[in-house]
Amino acid sequence: MNAPDHPDPQAFVRTADRPLVVALRASLWLIAGLGIIALPFVLILLGSDRPTAVHPLWDFAMGCGFAALTLAIAQFALTGRVKLLTTPFGADIIYLFHRFLSWGVLGLMLTHFGILYIWYQPALGELNPLTARWELTAGRVALVCFGALILSSELRKRVGLEYHGWRILHIALAVTGTFAALAHVLGVGKYSAMAGSRTLWLGIALVWAAFLAWSRLLRPMVLARNPWRVTSNEAERGGVHTLTLRPEGQPLRAWKPGQFAWLTIGHAPWALREHPFTISTAPDRGPEVSFSIKPLGDDSERMAKTPPGTLAYVDGPFGTFSIDREATAEGFVMIAGGVGITPILSNLHALQSRDDPRPVILLYANSTLDEASFREELGAIAQDIDLTIVHVPEEAPEDWQGETGMIDKDLLARHLPDMTHDWPHMLCGPAPMLEAVSKGLTALGVPARRISSEIFDLV
Ligand SMILES: Cc1cc2nc3c(=O)[nH]c(=O)nc-3n(C[C@H](O)[C@H](O)[C@H](O)COP(=O)(O)OP(=O)(O)OC[C@H]3O[C@@H](n4cnc5c(N)ncnc54)[C@H](O)[C@@H]3O)c2cc1C
CATH class of the missing domain: 2.40.30.10 (Translation factors)
Incomplete structure (x- = not known):
């Protein structure tokens, strides 16, 4: 129970961050995502002016092509820093979605092209871009752009592609690929010539153009006016x-x-x-x-x-890596590696300034004790709140009495008694450390829903 002079943690939780509202919003976005994939298939099947005597396989191929396009356009919203969209999930999860859905876009495009290539060769016409119909070439340009986009992203670190250069290439390929895909759909026109469908695609194209203008021009302009x-x-x-x-x-x-x-x-x-x-x-x-x-x-x-x-x-x-998402928690386990301490420090500062009495156990790993950023500041915070700090240097001085090495299951077991297993576990650090710590916590019996991590590497 909180002492009466301590503010109630619930008071800091905005309506949008209440667990039920978060779950509801996340579910609605997931349903909307599924709807985006399903809509083209439904439109094709229900289209009253749909060309007659077409085979279901042809319909399926067209549905895949349309779904690839809607999903590609949805990707811009996913990475466009739309707060309404990122809040229920967190930026790292959104980027993970983005990564997997990109494979979905490519898969749908390849299925669309593959079915036509195998069963409807004549519909593909000439493959040579010099002699082929422009709208069919546009479709192939889209396929090449999305293929290159995924390859360059998956191989970026392995081939040592510099981040900034990769980012410019990524945006250029995404915009060119989506533009080419829209031109293909509107140009081929068989299905999109249906009055409703054509209006829908033109509307989608306009929304996409407006979103691009907002995210790449208007928002930077607003930022420029607020230096x-x-x-x-x-x-x-x-x-x-x-x-x-x-x-x-x-x-x-x-x-x-x-x-x-x-x-x-x-x-x-x-x-x-x-x-x-x-x-x-x-x-x-x-x-x-x-x-x-x-x-x-x-x-x-x-x-x-x-x-x-x-x-x-x-x-x-x-971002969502916040104690304000855990107003009912009885305490917190926080585990940081290196500069991963920054969001944890920010949360600790908030507990301190709110005079929050809930206990916190912090495990903080660094290469050496001297490297532990904010060591003194953390010590000062521990004077004000119920904070236990366990420094874990990889290499320690000879007279060091504390933990040393890597954070593993045994180390976790030494510092996290059973009663902490249902507290939120907030992890931030290098990816290999996060993986090892998550495994260790799971092996100790901490439920997955009690483990959250902030990933500093969004792509
Ligand atoms: C939510 C979040 C919070 C972070 N908070 C801190 C913090 O408080 N203190 C701190 O020191 N670091 C923080 N980082 C990490 C910091 O963003 C990266 O270290 C920095 O972007 C590296 O850029 P660079 O050009 O110096 O390095 P590069 O060598 O160009 O990039 C190193 C790696 O960082 C990632 N990265 C680079 N630029 C970006 C970008 N614009 N967007 C997303 N990822 C990128 C890429 O995966 C890249 O491979 C945070 C990262 C995230 C995602």
Whole structure:
């Protein structure tokens, strides 16, 4: 029971984040997603002016082609930072959907083309783009674009493709592929010539164009009109730098602990150089906000060195890795690796500023103790709230009495008594660590629904 002078954690939960509302919204989006795939098939089967004497296999091939297009267009909404869509799931899950659905788009396109190639060769006409009908070539361009899009994404890290270059290629292929697919559907016109169907596809094309204009032009323009100024840059342990930013336009609205924002520094907002960073300021503070950046690549290295006075752009808040999703929890287990401490620190700051009495056990892994960013700050927070910190350095000094090595099942068992198994377990760190810790927790009997992780690698 909370002491009467402690605010009720429920008071910080917005209606949109109540578990029932989240589940309802997630279900509605999933139903909408299934509807998007099913709609073209239904339209074909119900179309009153549908060409007669066509075989069901032909209908199926057409349905696959149309479903591929609607799903491809839906992908833009998935990655377009639509808060209404990302809130029930979290950004990492949305990107995971995006990745798997992209395979779905390619699969549907290949099925469409494959059926025509095997059973309806004449319908394909010439394959040579110089002599083929333009609308059929457009369909093939779409297929090549989506194939290249998936290959370049799946192989990006293996072939060492630089992230920024890959991102530009990704967007160019997605826009060209979708445009070509729309041109193909409208140009071929057999089914889309049906009055209702043609209007539907033209409407979808317009919505897509409007969405592109909003996400790539209008939103960056709004960001450009609301610049931020870096007011300080503090070096932390572990090579991390904390930048504090002051709004020169609109401040950030109502962020929750653990959420992140897309930060652009040293480039215009439409330059595609924004990176996600956790907002480390507690939500009841502001309007200044801080981001703690570990140099892990070219841009983060440059951003970590930002001198005070530099202009920046902040797009947020996003994300669901927050204690505010767990208002009824009796306590928390938080497990961080390296810079994965940032969203956890933000949640701890919120517990501290709200005087929240719920216990927290924090396991914090680093290569060495000296590398543990915010070690002193965490110690200070532990003076104010019921926080137990277990540092786990991979290499420890000789006189070190605590844990050392990797976080595994045995280490977890030593620090997490049975009564904590039903608390939320919030994990953030390198992917291999998250995998090993999740396995260890599951082996200890922690239910999967009690484990959530923030993945710093969205693609
Ligand atoms: C929700 C979230 C919160 C994060 N919070 C923090 C934080 O508080 N502090 C911190 O130091 N790091 C944080 N990160 C990680 C940070 O975003 C990456 O380290 C940074 O984007 C790397 O960019 P780079 O150009 O320096 O490195 P690169 O070498 O270009 O990229 C390294 C890897 O980072 C990923 N990445 C790069 N750019 C982007 C991008 N624009 N969008 C998505 N992924 C990208 C890619 O998978 C890439 O392979 C967070 C990431 C996410 C997803």
